[in-house]
Amino acid sequence: xxxxxxxxxxxSPHPHxxxxxxxxxxxxxxxxxxxxxxxxxxGSHFERRIRSxxxxxxxxxxxxxxxxxxxxxxxxxxxxGHALDLRDLFGDDHPVVLEIGFGMGEATAQMAAADPATxxxxxxxxxxxxxxxxxxxxxxxxxxxxxxxxxAIILLRExxxxxxxxxxxxxxPDPWPKKRHHKRRLIQPDFLTxxxxxxxxxxxxxxxxxxEPYAEQMLDxxxxxxxxxxxxxxxxxxxxxxxxxxTRFEGQGLDKGxxxxxxxxxxxxxxxxxxxxAGA
Numbered sequence: 556x557x558x559x560x561x562x563x564x565x566x567s568p569h570p571h572x573x574x575x576x577x578x579x580x581x582x583x584x585x586x587x588x589x590x591x592x593x594x595x596x597x598g599s600h601f602e603r604r605i606r607s608x609x610x611x612x613x614x615x616x617x618x619x620x621x622x623x624x625x626x627x628x629x630x631x632x633x634x635x636g637h638a639l640d641l642r643d644l645f646g647d648d649h650p651v652v653l654e655i656g657f658g659m660g661e662a663t664a665q666m667a668a669a670d671p672a673t674x675x676x677x678x679x680x681x682x683x684x685x686x687x688x689x690x691x692x693x694x695x696x697x698x699x700x701x702x703x704x705x706x707a708i709i710l711l712r713e714x715x716x717x718x719x720x721x722x723x724x725x726x727x728p729d730p731w732p733k734k735r736h737h738k739r740r741l742i743q744p745d746f747l748t749x750x751x752x753x754x755x756x757x758x759x760x761x762x763x764x765x766x767e768p769y770a771e772q773m774l775d776x777x778x779x780x781x782x783x784x785x786x787x788x789x790x791x792x793x794x795x796x797x798x799x800x801x802t803r804f805e806g807q808g809l810d811k812g813x814x815x816x817x818x819x820x821x822x823x824x825x826x827x828x829x830x831x832x833a834g835a
Contacts (some may be wrong), residue, residue: 595705622686622693651674673699722751727765778790
């Protein structure tokens, strides 16, 4: 995970500067955010499994640290492997969409604000992004947003009930461009099989990437997977839907000539359920 509970930070004469980095003295073993996200909630670093993410250490601003301390008990979720009741988590029975990897959270917050009748569970391991998204949720009154900390595979495999999700979003995951690292890419057949068990029939799986070789791989594994069907009649990529905001970083990439591909696939009905008729 992104933070170690056993690594003291270097003292700073100016520990809290508005908008600046958080630097203060911690005793050895003292958690970085006592009321915030845990460094490794599931002890997942002991599990032998190839991961699609890698820990990232970066500075947490004073504002992000304040949000983590103040808002984590209200809107945060440590992915610890215990069964999760989504209705209890959000306090209602609205449909829930899972987002895996949200960066700094700007697009996530915009989508949650635009669709208040849909609950969004956004998961990442990047502490500054978690704090930033909590700040955005607070400033915009986004009661339909929860921030998850930890491994999304553990969340899907051990914590969520079958057919509990109405959507899954994976925007700009790490492309792992080197061939020897392709096995670390998230969108693989085994991941899709697991995700399908948690997505209700008809739920939308939406992926986006600016790495064209990865986009082609995504299209291939999704097209051949029996639990998903392409929403595009031609079997190809989809135009960026209006509900996915164009982020600043994506715009910078487009200005540099990057090609962004969206993939929109639906969870097909279960094998024991009748297929919808052509006129349905």
